[in-house]
Amino acid sequence: MRKTFYTMLAACLLAYAPVCVGQVxxxxxxxxxxxxxxxNVAASIAASPLIRANGISxxxxxxGGxxxxxxxxxxxxxxVDYYEICLTPDAGTTLSITELFFSERRSADGIRAFEVYWSxxxxxxxxxxxxxPVPDDINTRSHGLNGLNLDAxxxxxxxxxxxxxNAESETGSWQLxxxxxxIQGSILSxxxxxxxxxxxxxxxxxANSFQLNFSGGNGDSRLVAVRAGAPVNSAPCNGETYSPNSVFGQGSSLRHNAFIVYEGTGNTVTVTGLTDGQTYYVAVFERNSAGLCYKQSAPATGFQATLCQAPAIVRQPVASPGNSVTNLMWDSPLCYDEVLVVASAQPIVQTPSGNGSTYLxxxxxGLGAGFAANVFPVFKGIGxxxxxxxxxxxxxxxxxxxxxxxxGWTTGTTLNAVPREGCTELGDNDVIFINEIHYNNSGExxxxxxxLFGxxxxxxxxxxxxxxxxxSPGKCLFYMSFPMSGVIPNQSNGYGAxxxxxxxxxxxxxxxALYxxxxxxxxxFFGYRQTLVAQNGVAAGMTATQPLDEYGGNPSEFDTFGAGTSMQAVGQGNCPADFLWEPQLIQSRGQVNAAQSPLPIELIDFTATLIGDRVLLKWRTASELNNDYMTIERSTSPQSGLSFVEIGRVAGAGTSQEVHEYSLWDERPEPGLNYYRLRQVDFDGRETFSDVVVIQTxxxxxxxxxxxxxxxxxxxFVQWPAANSEGAMLYLLDANGRQLQNATIPVGATGTTLVVSDLVPGAYxxxxxDGREVRYRRFIKQ
Structure with a gap:
């Protein structure tokens, strides 16, 4: 153990009247x-209620319990799936837990393992x-953990x-x-x-050591703690002995990584094992050896940075790719004159030399110079x-x-990133977005x-x-945040959650706010219940966008909804605008939503161009997953209900994170409107379709x-005679003549595609x- 509680029989005779081991x-x-x-809470301590974490009912x-x-x-x-109990000693009191006893049982479909932690x-x-491990039965099992020596x-x-x-079902129960x-143990008052x-x-x-000198306290001995980068903010416990080591990080520790480097009656210690350029904080706790009684408040303190001689590596570097860009960020090293960042489309094996003045x-x-062939300096300085x-x-x-x-130079830290064209509705055309939330249900x-999905x-x-x-009405204030970590898994067509x-x-x-x-x-900036404008924080001044359901409303959660449900994005696509939202769906936590289908290829664009009497179909993919092949399908008559037939196919790239370009000619397009779509087929036969493009011949x-x-x-899909004026317009009206949508028609254009999925069923x-000429067409929304 890192420290030993002073529990010898002699301790029971000391003046501060301890209660000995084994007390409830x-x-x-x-x-x-x-x-x-x-x-049965002992004197000089407080005991918390038995509570549950947010992940369980x-x-x-x-x-029975x-x-x-x-x-x-x-x-x-x-x-967030646990029971918790806590004990808190009074100020000046030392608590040591030595035994923990409990019994538990599971239901027939309950847990199959549990773990006990302390902090x-x-x-x-x-x-x-x-x-x-928990046996597959519903018997009650008793447990006793002894010799714990857990101190506070x-x-x-x-x-x-x-x-x-490892529950057989989330409906299964586990009972204490x-x-x-x-809990049994000891208390020293x-x-x-x-x-x-x-x-x-x-x-x-x-650069790697200093001598500590301390004097003037009135204890008969003292304990010295050192912490890197921040003041020592914890104190030793009365009645405990600690194991010192003058090599930083090797001795016993107080809370928050404050390490004991000295214990005794002397007044100096040389601390080694330090890092170039790091600032270290020191606290000296005076002690009366009889009973190991420490002056826990207002210790002698000081701080000192070591010499900076050798360059240190950058700390916590991270890369974030965007649309034709990549952002890099790092924490400045402890010891350095400047940072140099170089970039290349190939692995970088060269290293810098000299004082860096030749690097621009x-x-x-591609515009930086002076480093190596096809390796370009993109940053030099102290940022x-x-x-x-x-x-x-x-x-x-x-x-x-x-x-x-x-x-002198470090050997360098390597990052890599693949820029990509993302979702236009996201900040910086990002690809990560909110996919499911839960914030309210009946009961607790x-x-x-x-x-998050991506x-x-x-x-x-x-x-x-x-x-x-x-x-206040229309306004919101920041109240908490936390960082993300991990990597998006591959759960469906190259996407995950x-x-x-x-x-x-x-x-x-x-x-x-996803930041x-x-x-x-x-x-x-994702909102719920109301349209709100942020008054502070990273989203200050921004208006939150509420999700839409299939009826054009804004779904929410209420305290009448059952636990285990959530609001989720549903539909097919890879960007927020591709999905609608539904409440009260069974939670999918950490999985692509059940009613959600990511597209297996990330399509950059899909175009049709009339060249002579032929049509050239071209498309580009940013990534592909298990892509066996792609076909071009065509429908020729607006009155046919758009029954598509295949006119050609090309092999896919399998699985790839690189941009691929494809093309196919329609050698004999039909006169009039030709509607084309891209059909993608996986190796396992699953298929998806692109949006439709239209060309007139x-x-x-x-x-x-x-x-x-x-x-x-x-x-x-709408077709009209070629527009002759720049002021040509197309309007979508409801049955009462109210305008719902409008679009400017470019000169020479003959058709467009309207999204009508959000319209309520009925006649439109x-x-x-076009100038003085007006045309009408009635259609029915199913």
Whole structure:
């Protein structure tokens, strides 16, 4: 163990009157009478109620104990699926947990494993105490964990969590048996510490060490703690001994990575194992050796940076590709004169030399000079970010980040990124967007969170979620945020989803900003319940966009909805505008939604061009997944209901993240309107279709306005005689003559495609006006 609690028999005779090992510290009956509340709580400590995390259901207390459902079916524990209890010692009191006892049972479809963890820093860090496979039966099992020696003091809580997982069904329950949950241990009450701290000074400073000098305190001994980068903000516990080591990081630690480098009666220590250019903070705690009683408040403190001699690597570098650009960000190194970033379309094997004066950086790819053939400097200086422009979408670029001190250079840190054309409705044409949310249900809220959707393999490290709540009519204020992590998995056609739990989301109107911290762009500002304008935070001044359902409304969640449901994007596509939203669907957390179908190829464009009496069909893909082949299909008559027939096919690229260009000729297009679509077929036979493009050939102008199919459900293809004036317009009117849509007709244009899926079923009228000539066509929306 990192430290030893002072529990010898002699301790029972000390002046500060300890209570010895084996005392019951608290019990949790977990029955209908006591419910979640503890009993038998020892003096000088406080015990928390038995609580549940947001991922499981409200706890049901019966004579058998405390039970909940909603345990994950995953083969590992999840962050918001647990029971928790905590003990908090009074100020000056030291608490040591030595034994934990409990009994548990599962339902027939309940968990098949659980783990017990403890923490004394609010689970910023945690350690596992036990991992238990659960037999496939409904018997009650008793458990006892002994010799734990889990310590806390100074009013800091010590908490235990019971994570259940690998459930046969999320409807299965896991119960902590009534009158079985008990913690035993020891309490050392407050003692009389030294009342004066001394002073700290530094000498013999090098790049990797310094000498600490301390004097003036009135304890008979002292404990010295050192922390890198931030002040020591924790104190030793009375009654505990610590193992010092003058090599930084090797001794016992207090909370928050403050390491003990010295313990004793002396007044100096040389600390080694330090990092060039890092600032270290020191705290010297005076101590009375009798009873190990520490002056826990106002210790002697100081700080010192080591010498900066050798260059250090950049910290936490990250790349975020965009449309023809890639943004790079990094934390500045601890020791350096400047950072050099170079870019290439090939792996970079060269290294810099000298003082860097020969390298001329330019953030536009290809314009920097002085490094190596086809390797271009894109940044040089002391900043921590750069946007590299002039990149080709679909090309894999390599970036290498070097740091220099004097004429010495690091070997470099490599990143790579593939720029891509994303979704035009997202900030910076990004490809990641909100796909599912849950914030409200009947009873206690359960499994609140947000799901992100995007191309497989996309790192989520650049992203953050920022949450806003209603503040006054039409306005919202920021209230919490957290960073993203992980990589989008490949779940369907090269796309996937990742779920992020977000307990404490507001139940009333709110908004969520998906923020790219690398490009410093709000990718999406997603609102619910009301249209809101952000008053502060990253989305300040932006109006949140609410999702739309199939009726043109804005779906929401209410406290009458059942737990285990969510609002989800449904439909086919790869961008937010491709989907509608539905509430009260079974949660899909971390999976592509059940009613959602990503397209297996990311189509950049699909065009048809009349050349002579032939039609050239061209298309480009940004990525492909299991793409066996693609066919061009044609429909020739607006009155035919658009029955498509294949006119040719080309082989696909299989699976690729690079841009591919394709073309096919229609050697014998029919006179009049020709409608073309792209059909993509996977190796397993699954198929998807592109939008339709229209071209007119021959002299078949009837002088009329035509529309097909009629009736229409999703798209309506409209044809008219070639426009002769720049003021030509097309209008979509309802049955009462109210204008719903309009579009300017370019000179020479003969047709367009209208999206009518959002129209309510009924009769509508198209009106085309070209100068003084007006044409009409009636159609039915199914």
């Amino acid at each position: 510290l608290a019990k949790w009956p977990a029955d209908p009478i006591s419910m979640k509340n503890p009993t 409200a706890i049901n207390f019966t004579s 405390a039970a909940a459902t909603g345990w994950p079916t995953a083969l590992r524990k999840e962050s 004394n820093d609010g689970f910023l860090t945690a350690a596992r105490l036990d991992s238990v 003091c100074n009013g800091n809580p010590i908490c235990l969590r019971f994570y259940g997982y 048996a009534a009158n079985s949950l008990e 407050a003692c009389t510490p030294p009342d004066a701290s001394g002073a700290v000074s530094f000498s013999n400073l090098t 950086a330019n953030a536009q790819f 921590n970010s750069v946007e590299v422009s002039g990149l080709n979408n679909g090309t894999n670029y390599y970036f290498k980040l070097f740091t220099r001190k004097g004429s 809220d359960q499994d609140e969170g947000v799901e 191309p497989a393999g996309t790192s989520l490290e650049p992203y953050e979620l920022h949450f806003y709540q209603f503040s 990742v779920w992020f739990s977000a307990p404490n989301m507001v139940d009333n109107a709110g908004a969520i 790219n911290r690398v490009s410093q762009t709000v990718v999406q 021959g002299k078949t102008d009837t002088g009329e306005l035509q529309a097909a199919p009629n009736p229409a459900s999703g798209q309506l 009228v198209l009106r085309q006006q």
